[in-house]
Amino acid sequence: MFFNGFLDFSNFLSLFFFNGWSFLETSSTCHGINSQIIWISTLNSSTMVARTVDLRSDTVTKPTETMRAAMATAEVDDDVLGADPTAFRLESEVAKITGKEAGLFVSSGTMGNLISVLVHCDIRGSEVILGDNSHIHIYENGGISTIGGVHPRPVKNNEDGTMDIDSIEVAIRDPRGELVFPTTKLICLENSHANSGGRCLSAEYTDRVGELAKKNGLKLHIDGARIFNASVALGVPVQRLVQAADSVSVCLSKGLGAPVGSVIVGSKSFITKARRLRKTLGGGMRQVGFICAAAFVALKENVEKLDGDHKKAKELAEGLTQIKGLKVDVAAVETNIIYVDIVEGSKITAEKLYKNLEEHGVLVMPKGLSRMRIVLHHQISSSDVHYTLSCFQQAFTGMRQEIGSYSISTSRDVSYA
Ligand SMILES: *Cc1c(COP(=O)(O)O)cnc(C)c1O
Ligand SMILES: *[C@@H]1O[C@H](CO)[C@@H](O)[C@H](O)[C@H]1NC(C)=O
Numbered sequence: 001m002f003f004n005g006f007l008d009f010s011n012f013l014s015l016f017f018f019n020g021w022s023f024l025e026t027s028s029t030c031h032g033i034n035s036q037i038i039w040i041s042t043l044n045s046s047t048m049v050a051r052t053v054d055l056r057s058d059t060v061t062k063p064t065e066t067m068r069a070a071m072a073t074a075e076v077d078d079d080v081l082g083a084d085p086t087a088f089r090l091e092s093e094v095a096k097i098t099g100k101e102a103g104l105f106v107s108s109g110t111m112g113n114l115i116s117v118l119v120h121c122d123i124r125g126s127e128v129i130l131g132d133n134s135h136i137h138i139y140e141n142g143g144i145s146t147i148g149g150v151h152p153r154p155v156k157n158n159e160d161g162t163m164d165i166d167s168i169e170v171a172i173r174d175p176r177g178e179l180v181f182p183t184t185k186l187i188c189l190e191n192s193h194a195n196s197g198g199r200c201l202s203a204e205y206t207d208r209v210g211e212l213a214k215k216n217g218l219k220l221h222i223d224g225a226r227i228f229n230a231s232v233a234l235g236v237p238v239q240r241l242v243q244a245a246d247s248v249s250v251c252l253s254k255g256l257g258a259p260v261g262s263v264i265v266g267s268k269s270f271i272t273k274a275r276r277l278r279k280t281l282g283g284g285m286r287q288v289g290f291i292c293a294a295a296f297v298a299l300k301e302n303v304e305k306l307d308g309d310h311k312k313a314k315e316l317a318e319g320l321t322q323i324k325g326l327k328v329d330v331a332a333v334e335t336n337i338i339y340v341d342i343v344e345g346s347k348i349t350a351e352k353l354y355k356n357l358e359e360h361g362v363l364v365m366p367k368g369l370s371r372m373r374i375v376l377h378h379q380i381s382s383s384d385v386h387y388t389l390s391c392f393q394q395a396f397t398g399m400r401q402e403i404g405s406y407s408i409s410t411s412r413d414v415s416y417a
């Protein structure tokens with residue numbers, strides 16, 4: 001088995017689970033990953049995959065030439081000994097942008113959230129209040145519990161990614177009940193909110209949650225995987241958006257397009273504890289400056305591209321919702337994430353649609369039985385948007401003959417980015 005350039009390993013796993021294929025099936029050349037190669041070699045060149053428009057996530061970007069050049073020339077040293085100048089420069093820059101005292105480079109957003117929660121929940125029996133549709137609660141393997149022994153207290157996420165302030169307040173445990181209750185230590189917010197379609201939390205809302213936290217002696221952590229998107233979309237500086245937070249986790253490998261990494265920020269004492277936990281989790285990386293160099297370029301070059309991505313997302317959403325058989329809540333597309341529903345009774349099944357799109361090199365992320373997620377990023381051009389629209393259009397107006405058999409038994413939601 002080998003992978004062609006269009007599909008990486010995570011996609012392989014996603015396809016594997018979505019479609020209920022066994023390893024045996026995927027290794028046969030008539031199915032799945034290899035079928036794309038078959039199409040390329042057997043279809044007339046006018047219909048074969050001419051380009052790839054990868055809309056699965058904003059994590060799929062490839063490092064730019066500038067990033068590669070920065071990596072090649074990065075000055076590095078042993079970061080576990082606290083001496084890598086390139087890592088330090090990146091951490092300081094993110095701390096400055098977010099208005100916090102210090103920063104720490106971590107391998108992923110998941111690690112950033114885990115470390116942050118664990119630092120704040122430093123006594124056994126701690127509880128964290130978080131959204132029932134939040135990334136931490138759904139997509140991070142329950143690590144705060146399995147690794148940290150922290151108890152999650154999910155509160156309903158509204159469609160816009162907020163939790164009602166009243167509901168948060170009610171969820172805070174009364175210390176007088178400590179004989180039986182876990183101890184509330186932390187509230188987590190997510191901005192922009194991924195599962196709500198990239199909706200943004202306002203500074204005012206965040207401040208109100210911050211006040212509630214303070215009043216009750218709790219900390220506030222923001223999962224700011226896409227905080228730059230929220231900042232650009234709202235026209236509010238990142239620093240202002242996270243003013244009320246004690247810690248923030250910022251992904252550099254999402255919309256910003258860095259190949260690897262996140263930075264967590266907070267007070268100096270928070271970062272000292274976080275550094276120790278990072279080592280515990282195996283996240284102490286030695287000459288880490290190589291990847292920080294690329295992330296630094298991402299920070300410098302790509303923030304300004306976000307606005308264009310958001311506009312393209314809006315344009316794509318507007319185009320898609322005009323296609324008979326598809327439905328998009330265009331008003332809910334505030335940043336670069338689009339959720340598209342295939343309406344009931346549509347003449348194309350979701351499976352056929354995805355397959356048809358994939359034949360044309362358009363990759364999307366299935367989210368349940370009749371819903372897909374599309375995410376724009378800086379390597380998607382206007383022409384890609386138009387091409388994608390035309391592919392959707394043709395999928396609904398005339399399906400091409402399928403090659404080989406293709407059976408799908410289940411469609412489960414296993415996307416994580
Ligand atoms: C992607 C994402 C994360 C996790 O980041 P990884 O680098 O994939 O571990 C956390 N929170 C949100 C909201 C995300 O979108
Ligand atoms: C392949 O496509 C070209 C146009 O690009 C066309 O001229 C040719 O007839 C096609 N061949 C077949 C076998 O369909």
Ligand SMILES: *[C@@H]1O[C@H](CO)[C@@H](O)[C@H](O)[C@H]1NC(C)=O
Pocket residue numbers: 058192198226228229254255256302303304305306307309310334335336337375376377378
């Ligand atoms: C966030 O901004 C980046 C940078 O332009 C963009 O590529 C990405 O699509 C945006 N993502 C969201 C969810 O808004």
